[in-house]
Amino acid sequence: MLNIADTLHLWCRTARPFALATVVDVTGSAPLPVGTSVAVDADGNAVGSISGGCVEGAVYELCRQMLRDREAPRRTWFGYSDDDAFAVGLTCGGELDVLVQRIDPAVDPHLADALAAALADVVEGRPVAVAQVVAGPGELVGSTLSVLAGGSVTYGSLDGGPTEDLVAEEARSLLRAGRTARVTVGGNGDGCPEPLTVLVHVHASRPRMLIFGAVDFAAALSQAGRFLGYRVTVCDARPVFATPARLPHADEVVVDWPHRYLSQTAVDSRTAVCVLTHDTKFDIPLLRLALGLPVGYVGAMGSRRTHDERLRLLSEADVPEEHLAGLHSPIGLDLGARTPEETAVSITAEIIAHTNRGTGLPLSRATGPIHRLAETAIS
Known part of the structure; x- marks a missing residue:
């Protein structure tokens, strides 16, 4: 539902009834992830998409029926039909499990108010999680509660x-x-x-991309990282290079020794650390620290000779073998990249593949569903 937070927030705030259809499970190949929603108001206005077009018409009619008949929330399954190419279904071969529910501030003001409060945080860019009951006792299906960044809870209609x-x-x-x-x-x-x-819908703070080395590659990588939704910091000890004018797409430019900055800044399991300096006086103390932190990705630029020498120096610095195994070096996927822009695509492609446990292979050479859930996405 957070994909249409702006409109839902407006509808809740103005006490407008609407029906909400949310993807609660995906099997096989499907174009949009769990948590994506479509909503339809009482005037027939629709917002959002759950299938890229395959089943939108059927979902729209279900929402209209939900509003008209005031039905209880219900689950509907959509899949591919081999018998009729024009049947309602996903031509990509996937299967969607969709929860459709009616949200009417006049009937259930607690649910609408709680949802409005959570959506306000999303609209303002604050982290929030919205928990939506999608299966269980009938009276609880569709209920929500919201958890704000500080851990406080805004209750919906749970008991x-x-x-x-x-x-x-x-x-x-x-x-x-x-x-x-x-x-x-x-x-x-x-x-x-x-x-x-x-189903817990999460609007988190932007993950961090920490780029060390204010080189031409950093300018291109900061633009690519920001495009992917990262909050990008570029750090370099050389003030003549680490300037906002040279790095206009970075959210933050820091002049400091890389290892010192990394030791003092906040990181988490979504943080990507990209070391572009390929200078041992910067690289070794930085990588020694980074490889021991609970970050999502650590990559370092350099030739294969540089990589071999880097591993030797890190081993001499007592970095454990299991930490060295987590180093992506030389950084990026083999795309034949030459320019800074092509190299930025190579690096971000590797980060995406690593984050989503992708193979990095061309889809024409891979098997299985194209749109698949990450192994950690559902528990």
Whole structure:
């Protein structure tokens, strides 16, 4: 639902009834991820997409029916039809499980108010997680609660007690991890007698890309990183090179010794560290530190000879073998890149593949679904 947060926030704030259709599960190849939504208001206005066009017409009609008949929330499955090429389904061969529910501030003001508060945070760019019950006891399906960045909870229409506590804890955990996922709580003697399946929509702070070395490649990489949604910092010890004028796409330009800056800045499992200096006096202390931190990616630029020498020096600096195994060097995928811009694509392609556990192979040489969930996306 966060893909259409601006419009939903307006509709909640103006007490406009609408139907919300959300992808709660994906099997096989599908163009859009779990958590993506379409919404339709009482005047027939639609916003969003859940399939790139394959099933939008059918979902639109379901939403209209939900608004007209005031039905309880329900799940609908869409899949590919081999018998009729024009049947409602996904021609890409995937399967979608969609929850359709009616949100009417006049009928359930608690749900609408809680959703409006969460969506306001999304619109303002603040981190928030919205937990939506997608399976369980009928009266709870469609209920939500929201967890804000500080851990405080805005309750929707859950019934309180252990159930709310369990859902809130899962939402906090996923907000810290910065990922949307479906989880199951309850049903195992923990105070919630019946199991609930909850889809936690996460709007996290932007992940960080830390680029060390204010070189031409850094200018191109900072532009590519920002395009991908990273908050980009470029750090270099040389003030003549580390200037906003040379690095206009970076969110922050820092003049400092790289290892000193890294030791004092905040990182997490989504942080990408890109070392472009290929100068041992900068690289070795920086990589020695970076490889021991809980970051998502560490890559270093240089030739294969530079890489071999870098590994030798890091080994002499007592960096463990298991840490060295996490170093992406030479940085990037083999795209035949030559220019800074091509090299930036090579580096960001490797970061995307590593983050999503992709193979990095051409799709024409790979097997299995094209649009697949990362192994950690659903638990």
